[in-house]
Amino acid sequence: xxxxxxxxxxxxxxxxxxxCGNSSTDNSSTAQTSISSESNKNxxxxxxxxxxxxxxxxxxxxxxxxxxxxxEQEKKIYPNDLAIILDASESPFGDNMTFTYSVESxxxxxxxxxxxxxxxxxxxxxxxxxxxxxxxxxxFSIATADLKTQLISSNLITDDNKKKIIETxxxxxxxxxxxxxxxxxxxxxxxxxxxxxxxTQFGVAEKELNSSIYLDKDSFENKYVNKAKINFQGALCFxxxxxxxxxxNNYYSVSEYEIPVRxxxxxxxxxxxxxxxxxxxxxxxxxxxxxxxEKSAYDKLISVHDYENRAFSSENYIIEEIPID
Numbered sequence: 001x002x003x004x005x006x007x008x009x010x011x012x013x014x015x016x017x018x019x020c021g022n023s024s025t026d027n028s029s030t031a032q033t034s035i036s037s038e039s040n041k042n043x044x045x046x047x048x049x050x051x052x053x054x055x056x057x058x059x060x061x062x063x064x065x066x067x068x069x070x071x072e073q074e075k076k077i078y079p080n081d082l083a084i085i086l087d088a089s090e091s092p093f094g095d096n097m098t099f100t101y102s103v104e105s106x107x108x109x110x111x112x113x114x115x116x117x118x119x120x121x122x123x124x125x126x127x128x129x130x131x132x133x134x135x136x137x138x139x140f141s142i143a144t145a146d147l148k149t150q151l152i153s154s155n156l157i158t159d160d161n162k163k164k165i166i167e168t169x170x171x172x173x174x175x176x177x178x179x180x181x182x183x184x185x186x187x188x189x190x191x192x193x194x195x196x197x198x199x200t201q202f203g204v205a206e207k208e209l210n211s212s213i214y215l216d217k218d219s220f221e222n223k224y225v226n227k228a229k230i231n232f233q234g235a236l237c238f239x240x241x242x243x244x245x246x247x248x249n250n251y252y253s254v255s256e257y258e259i260p261v262r263x264x265x266x267x268x269x270x271x272x273x274x275x276x277x278x279x280x281x282x283x284x285x286x287x288x289x290x291x292x293x294e295k296s297a298y299d300k301l302i303s304v305h306d307y308e309n310r311a312f313s314s315e316n317y318i319i320e321e322i323p324i325d
Contacts, residue, residue: 049130049131049132050129050130050131050132051131051132051133051134052092052093052131052132052133053092053133053135054091054092054093054097054099054117054119054133054135054136055088055091055115055117055135055138056091056092057088057090057091057092057094058086058087058088058091058099058115058138059086059087060084060085060086060087060113060140060142061084061085061087062076062082062083062084062085062142062147063076063083063085064076064148066083075148075262076148077148077149077150077260077262078111078144078147078148078149078150078152078202078232079106079149079150079152079202079203079232079234079236080150080202080232080233080234080236081232081233081234082147082231082232083229083230083231083232084111084113084142084229084230084232085227085228085229085230086099086101086113086115086140086211086227086228086229086230087225087226087227088211088226088227089223089224089225089226089227091226093117093122093125094213094224094226095213095224095226096121096122096125096213097117097118097119097121097122097226098118098121098210098211098212098213098226099115099116099117099118099210099211099226099228100115100116100118100208100209100210100211101113101114101115101116101208101209101210101211101228101230102114102115102116102207102208103204103207103208103230104139105201106201106202106203106204106232107144107198107199107200107201107202108144108152108153108196108198108200109143109144109145109153110141110142110143110144111141111142111144112139112140112141112142113139113140113142113230114137114138114139114140115137115138115139115140116136116137117133117135117136117137118210119133119136145265145266146265147265148262148263148264148265148269149262149263150236150238150260150261150262150263151193151194151195151238151239151240151260151261151263152195152196152238153195154193154195154320154322155266156263156266156268157193157322158266160267161263161266161267161268162191162322164268164270164273165191165240165242165261165268165273166188166191166242166324168270168273168274168275169188169242169244169254169275170186170188170244172254172275172276172277173186173244173252173254173277174186184246184247184248185246185247186244186245186246186252187244187245188242188243188244188324189243189244189245189251189294189324190242190243190294190298190321190324191240191241191242191243191321191322191324192239192240192241192242192243192298192301192319192320192321192322193238193239193240193241193319193320193322194237194238194239194240194241194305194317194318194319194320195238195317195318195320196236196238196316196317196318197316197317197318200236200316202232202234202236203232203233203234204230204231204232204233205230205231205232205233206230206231209228209230210228211226211227211228212225212226212227212228213225213226236316237305237317238260238261239255239256239305240255240256240261240275241253241254241255241298241301241302241305242254242255242275243294243297243298243301245294246290250290250291250292251290251291251292251293251294251296251297252277252289252290252291252297253277253278253280253289253291253297253298253300253301254275254276254277254278255275255276255278255301255304255305256274256275256276257274257275257276258274259272259274260272261273277289278297278300278301278304280296280297280300302319
C-alpha cells in the first residue's frame, strides 16, 4: 500500500513540474515579441519624414501705383504696364530657398505663372530637419477680369460701359464752339474699337526669373524677404472711335485723347474717358471738323491713329464695330 501511495505521489510531482516548464517557455516568447514590436515602432518614428508644402503662404500682389524715375506716381495697367510681385517671405523655406517663376502665357483672358521650388538648394537642411517635399511646382492663374486693364477685348464694351463712352463722345462733339447756339443735334452713327487679336501674347521683361532673398531693413527681428517682380512691357496700341452726324448731314470723327481708356474689373474708369475731334482739314487757327460723308470720317480716323502709332505693328490688331443699340 505504501508503494502505491509513493508511486502516485511521484506521478503528481512529475506532472506539476512539466506544467511549470511549459508556462515558463510561453512567457519568454511573449516578452521577446513585445520588445521586438516596440523596437520597430521606435525605428519607424525615427525614419518617418515630415511632409512640408514649400508653397504654403506664397502669394502674389499687384500694385495699383508705382513711383517712376521722376518721383511721380504711375498707374499700373495691363498689358502695357503692369507689375506682379510674388512673395515667398512667409513660406516654410522663405529664409533660405529661392523660387523660380515662369510666365507661361499672358493673353486677353488670364496670366499663367508657374512657380518652382528650388529644393536642391536646401537638400542638407531637409535631411537634417527630417523634412520631405513632395510637390515642387505650382501654377498661379490670374484672371484679367480682376485687373485694371486697357481695352484688350470687345467683352469690355458692356451696355453700361458703352453708354458712358458714347455720352462722353457726344459731350466732346457738342463742345464745338461753332455750335454753341444749339441749332445742331448730334447722333452717333458708328462705334469702333481697335483691339489685339485673340491670339496675342502680351510681353514681359523676363519670362523666367528667380526670387531674391535679402534682409528686411525695416525689421528689428532679422527677418528675411523672399520676392520676385514680373514686369510687363508692351508697345500695344488700342483705340475707341466714334462717327457722329449732325442735323445737317455733316459727319464728325472722334477718338480717345492723350490717355487710353481704362477698365477696373471690367468697369470703365470715367476719369480715363477723354476724347477729341479729328479735323477734316487741319488749317490753323480754324480747322474744319465736318466731313462730307461717313467713309471720309472713318478713313481719316484710321489714318490718323495709324500715323500717331506708326511704331506699332497693325498686323496684331483688329478693328471691330460695336452695335450702337
